[in-house]
Amino acid sequence: MGALNLEERPLKFHFIPYPAPGHMTPLCDIATLFASCGHHVTIITTPSNAQIILKSIPSHNHLRLHTVPFPSHQVGLPLGVENLAFVNNVDNSCKIHHATMLLRSPINHFVEQDSPDCIVADFMFLWVDELANRLHIPRLAFNGFSLFAICAMESLKARDFESSIIQGLPHCITLNAMPPKALTKFMEPLLETELKSYGLIVNNFTELDGEEYIEHYEKTIGHRAWHLGPSSLICRTTQEKADRGQTSVVDVHECLSWLNSKQPNSVLYICFGSLCHFTNKQLYEIASAIEASGHQFIWVVPEKKGKEDESNDENEKWMPKGFEERNIGMIIRGWAPQVVILGHPAIGAFLTHCGWNSTVEAVSAGVPMITWPVHDEQFYNEKLITQVRGIGVEVGVEEWSFIGFMKKKKIVGRDIIEKALRRLMDGGIEAVEIRKRAQEYAIKAKRAVQEGGSSHKNLMALIDDLKRQRGHKSLDS
Template sequence: MNFTKLMDEISKSIVSSYGVLTDSFFELEPAYSEHYRMEIKRKTWHVGPLSLCNRDMTDKAERGSLSSIDELECMTWLAKKNPNSVLYICFGSFFNHPAAQLLELAMALEASGQNFIWVVRERKQTKLAEKEKWLPEGFEKRMEGKGLFISGWAPQVLILDHEAVGGFMTHCGWNSTLEGVTAGVPMVTWPLAAEQFCNEALITDVLKIGIGVGALEWSRCEQKLIVRKEAIEKAIIQLMVGEEAEEMRNRAKVLKEMARRATEEGGSSYSDLTALLEELRALETSKQEFAAN
């Protein structure tokens, strides 16, 4: 099924459904929530952030899939770093940047001087000669102690919750966006496709907890423009140690607390879920009474 057909099917299912459950919370996007309910007139219930269901260390480490790195190794590495000094980099589980783009990112990381954890999807070419095409010569050796590489699945929620992590470079997928918000971590935004560009606007322009690298087009375009080292480096430094860094971090912490309260008893998401269950019970009761008559 191609993307256009998939989106058509999703649109049809929304229109024909009883309502929509969203992995979000009202306080994160109140204007959009009200518009959806009042103007589009669709029943909707905010029941997130669902990532807050991961309460203990094991849950956080195994969110989504088994990690390809031992969580103890990861936590030990982070424990040696100062608070807010590590940039976590992950572009989701589906997309693979071309070698030329990874090279620009690697050069930017080195030039920025920041500590980092970089999640790189396993690449088809694993020979050293191929690896050198997307990493500067001697990069891994120079980054020993400063950078940690994870190939495959990472314990993202666990990493983002660590006090050493001060920034999250993300493709702005909704799950990752919410996990950044619930961890109270500001973001370097790098959307790749679909609604990720809208999510970036929410992060940078509305919530003001992020800095963009300047990605303007879908990454599957044949003539894809490479985001250059200078733009990536500038965004990293602005987010991690720039004049706005502390303000963004403080706003992110406020959102983190809002997210936590939303899922607790009496909070907006807790109340929405309760209201949904009560409405479904009432519908079922009504059906049974109608069938009995």
């Protein structure tokens, strides 16, 4: 009877997000999912990140934040700079990462004093594996990738690393570039420790990754994964969608008002995320390609942090003279309400770096993509978008960076960029077919998170599984 009552009681979760937008935003969205089911959720973070999270997620009785001090002084960072989104060079990125690793002791202390039924931690925190084992509680891992990307990484690792052809997957995949050795070396211990977890939480839905890749992952890699996304669909109102992540530099109603005056599928949306920084020369080529295509656009350009004292002329070197006056477009310098923008019917295509958050947000909105991967797992995501699911076209970039701040050796020319833009925006037969597939996946994404949908069923199954685990632990003790 006691065990039965234990299975009825809400679970207690501790979530530990990594302080980077592509990691923190979806994991905190997923934390609200568990809280909305009546479970007790604590998100463990640092003061500056807590402010972002509080603004980004709906207030909930079952969800609380616990903050631990960020060791800014120890690593030589200014006070309040606690997230990768707040830096723009390799040196400061390394300092953020180092500081995050120093959180081990205060987080361990808190979790030991307030032991949960389950820890859900970003895979960057390798030491959480040892903590969970010591407390005899299940650990769920999160990495912000698609399952397809993880399968591709594991498959590459197991075979000829020098070949850009990935064999052994349900599809034969040919990459446009090989991952940098430094990236592979960095990822190996993370993926290895991730596989020791109770299972993996994926910000995606079964229909997009595909049953064939879930089966491949479970059979070949021998690990479990629960698809609980798309997390961006957890936010319902326009304001909730606009508030995800950092504070937008443009009013959401201003964006919507501008888009409302445009025809369906007539506006190109361009955004390379918060961690990809291009040179002025590359930005100039993108601007020239946009102008040559003749299409209206919304272009999100990361602000030049640390260069606020530059003159306007110096700041805008990348822009062809008179570009803003000659073209119908909106340039947003900084953070934009991306989910709201992508959800507007005027958006016809998305020129993207293929970061997983951006990818799954575009899929959820039914917007086809023009792919320009830059770093991390983005070159794998590109192949899921274009080769496997047929919901985008490739620019054809062949330079894979370790992180987004690294200077590129090659400039992608305006002619190549313009050709890719026109393939989707000019409305030919190929564009019509791609758009149709993209819209079909949007319907599947929305169904997945509704009651009875694949992600909702996975959430319920995972909760039941964790309750059984708690029951067994209670009986064993």
